[in-house]
Amino acid sequence: MTYAITQTCCSDATCVAVCPVNCIHPTPEERAFGSTEMLHIDPRTCIACGACADACPVDAIFPADSLPVAQQEYAAINAAYFEDTAAAEAPEPDPAGPNFHAWGEPTFPRVLPADFAPLKVAVVGTGPAGMYAVQDLLLHTSAEVTLIDRLPVAGGLVRYGVAPDHPATKKVGETFARFHAHPRVRMHLGLDVGTDVTPEEIAAHHDAVIYAVGASADRRLAIPGEELPGSISATAFVAWYNAHPDAAPDGVDLSAERAIVVGNGNVALDVARILLADPDTLARTDIADHALSALRDSKVREVVLLARRGPEHAAYTKSELLALKHLPGVDLVVDDHDPRIAEAVDAAGAKDKAAVLQGVTRARPDWDLAPEPGRRIVLRFHCEPVEVLGAERVDAVRVAAEAGERTVRAGLLLRAIGYRGVPVAGLPFDETGGTVPHAGGRVEGQPGTYVVGWIKRGPSGGIGANRTCAAETVSTLLADAVAGALPAPRHATKAFHRLVRRRNRQVVDARGLAAIERAEVNRGASAGRPRVKLATVAELVSTARAGRGGLLR
Numbered sequence: 001m002t003y004a005i006t007q008t009c010c011s012d013a014t015c016v017a018v019c020p021v022n023c024i025h026p027t028p029e030e031r032a033f034g035s036t037e038m039l040h041i042d043p044r045t046c047i048a049c050g051a052c053a054d055a056c057p058v059d060a061i062f063p064a065d066s067l068p069v070a071q072q073e074y075a076a077i078n079a080a081y082f083e084d085t086a087a088a089e090a091p092e093p094d095p096a097g098p099n100f101h102a103w104g105e106p107t108f109p110r111v112l113p114a115d116f117a118p119l120k121v122a123v124v125g126t127g128p129a130g131m132y133a134v135q136d137l138l139l140h141t142s143a144e145v146t147l148i149d150r151l152p153v154a155g156g157l158v159r160y161g162v163a164p165d166h167p168a169t170k171k172v173g174e175t176f177a178r179f180h181a182h183p184r185v186r187m188h189l190g191l192d193v194g195t196d197v198t199p200e201e202i203a204a205h206h207d208a209v210i211y212a213v214g215a216s217a218d219r220r221l222a223i224p225g226e227e228l229p230g231s232i233s234a235t236a237f238v239a240w241y242n243a244h245p246d247a248a249p250d251g252v253d254l255s256a257e258r259a260i261v262v263g264n265g266n267v268a269l270d271v272a273r274i275l276l277a278d279p280d281t282l283a284r285t286d287i288a289d290h291a292l293s294a295l296r297d298s299k300v301r302e303v304v305l306l307a308r309r310g311p312e313h314a315a316y317t318k319s320e321l322l323a324l325k326h327l328p329g330v331d332l333v334v335d336d337h338d339p340r341i342a343e344a345v346d347a348a349g350a351k352d353k354a355a356v357l358q359g360v361t362r363a364r365p366d367w368d369l370a371p372e373p374g375r376r377i378v379l380r381f382h383c384e385p386v387e388v389l390g391a392e393r394v395d396a397v398r399v400a401a402e403a404g405e406r407t408v409r410a411g412l413l414l415r416a417i418g419y420r421g422v423p424v425a426g427l428p429f430d431e432t433g434g435t436v437p438h439a440g441g442r443v444e445g446q447p448g449t450y451v452v453g454w455i456k457r458g459p460s461g462g463i464g465a466n467r468t469c470a471a472e473t474v475s476t477l478l479a480d481a482v483a484g485a486l487p488a489p490r491h492a493t494k495a496f497h498r499l500v501r502r503r504n505r506q507v508v509d510a511r512g513l514a515a516i517e518r519a520e521v522n523r524g525a526s527a528g529r530p531r532v533k534l535a536t537v538a539e540l541v542s543t544a545r546a547g548r549g550g551l552l553r
């Protein structure tokens, strides 16, 4: 018996570190790590000790012989990785069996002087990137951390980005939550940098500041009609079903039978899945109450995904498409409008992305008609929107393909073409990439200021990609500290905490956050749900306040 890594792999490589026989690849040291969609266990060397399964932050690792039905393909997917030339970096197994005592030369990428004083570091943003940086600082240095978020609750995209029907992925939040109440962390949630405090004030009270603010805006299609009612960004839709306080509960109209999603990244797949998933299944998740009730009344039964490239270049990961094939009650269909699509799917080798579509129904839907009965997701490759049509709201989308332009009737358009970073007060900004220019995480021209996550490298990569990204930023920060290159803070960090209290009495701390957590979990318990989220700033703040006996620091 061996273990296998499955759909929810976050690739943060926690498993790699605990494997006693180095059977999980690619490792962060291997070139393929930068582009892999998931990690794989080599069945030839796995000794089935289960250490990886215990350590996995998202419950993605199971014994290969007891995989749930929908995950059974993963035994072969893991094994196939090691037959592939792309895995050439993975070492051949030792014919004598695993050698527990084969140690390599020790390397010490970070060496801190013995008398290194604890650094005072502010981290702005409590999503995965910020929290991996915090974890690194707390576990590997004696740093004291000030943790800031503009919302009165922590989590970033773990709370507001991960789809509600992906509870295993959300589990990584428990790993991060360990650090919220850490004795060397002081948390200020609901504190807006730029309004409540300036970047200069944060810098003046800390040795270093790490911005982990993500990419909160969305890319634009720049086509006529994009602003019509009924055309919304996937970013807004995701925020809506995840109970983000900025999303209006009645902000999504689901009265149309057909929805078009532009883009075919994992966000596009998430929104398509949520639009068609069985509401009774969603009712067991932490989906926003307003979204659940709108989805129960939804008329949407067909979702068309428009992708400008072919199935061999799809932006989604294989694992997410595989999951879509198993979505109960929803058919997956490929629009066969362009001969290149069938060619690419038929020619795909077993490990190619397009191979996942082998055996999937092909059809040529008549886009002038209402959708056929039943619920289905249609993948339309080699096709781009050129205009959104409608007098009052979206009625149809004109699309361009090899065979020319045509119109697809649809009443809802979701733009899932990627997130975009927004300028951070006081930091330089690269308008082209929507990122902050940096070298190894150090913000250009601003000693003591660092970036991590999507605002550093752009909006790509799942949760786990932030772990290595954070390690790089923290390493740069520590090297700068050792080199004496950090500007000395002008004020004590304690003075910053007093300043915060003067500026914003509603700021939530670790105890307030724990009160929110308790309240949400309690609300969910009676309904058999993991939690029912508080969906407004007012509710979050008052719950934190009540939980702290009416006092907020």
Ligand code: NAP
Residues within 6 Å of the ligand: 219, 220, 221, 262, 263, 264, 265, 266, 267, 268, 270, 307, 308, 309, 313, 314, 315, 316, 317, 320, 384, 385, 416, 417, 418, 419, 459, 460, 461, 462
């Ligand atoms: P993404 O993976 O970059 O996909 C963006 C999609 O938009 C691509 O299909 C892209 O097409 C298309 N696109 C961009 N500009 C376009 C235009 N002007 N016209 C038409 N199509 C356009 O972005 P994402 O889906 O927002 O995901 C962001 C990151 O989060 C990804 O790394 C993703 O894997 C990760 N994520 C992971 C999960 C998960 O693991 N379950 C869930 C959500 C997000 P091209 O490919 O042709 O450029």
